[in-house]
Amino acid sequence: MLNRVVLVGRLTRDPELRFTPNGVAVANFTLAVNRPFSNQQGEREADFINCVVWRKPAENVANFLKKGSLAGVDGRVQTRSYDNNEGRRVFVTEIVAESVQFLEPRNSQNQSSGNNPGFDQYGAGNQGSGNQTGGSRSNGYDNDPFSNDGSIDISDDDLPF
Known part of the structure; x- marks a missing residue:
């Protein structure tokens, strides 16, 4: 049996x-996840998918993500039910995230300073592992190598396909 979900989207709220x-x-x-096609009016639609994350990754998500943040979620689909206050059974389907990747620099929404320190990824880690630091991991670049003119000179010999 296989129950695996990988999503990339933006948070609809904090x-x-x-x-x-x-x-x-x-x-x-x-998480608002765009559908891969347009509707009859040519507009892109999105699915709004409820996610839950536990332990240290949950704290990292709350500390580093906010409404509008781009995030990648790797996890599984879970369904559950409960009886509400009116005595009716309510069914809930949600994604239980095993890891959440923060796909934008922390200050990407607020670029008021002229200094762009590069891309830092603040990973939420894997809920099953005992070693979860959740701290900043820099990729070692002092600036964005693609910020010049947006083009890259690549010959056909360099392509893997």
Whole structure:
């Protein structure tokens, strides 16, 4: 059996961080994921997918992501049900994220300073591993190598296909 989901989209609102009675962090957020086709009016539609992430990755998501942030989610689909206050059964389908990748620099929404320190990726880690730092990982570049004119000189011999 296989239950695997990989999504890339933007958060529709700030993540909601809560803690269980045992002190385990859990964050909920909704990801807007564009559909790969346009509707009859030529507009792109999106699906709004509820996601949940646990433990240290949940804290990282709440600290580093906000409404509009671009994120990649790797996880699984989970369905559950509960009885609401009116006694009706409510079914919920959501993505349980095993890892969340932050796909934009932390300051990309607020580029007021002229200094672009490059692309830092703030990974949320894997919920199953015991070693989760969640800190900043720099790629070692002091600036964006593609910021010149937006073009790259590549010969056909350099392409792998």
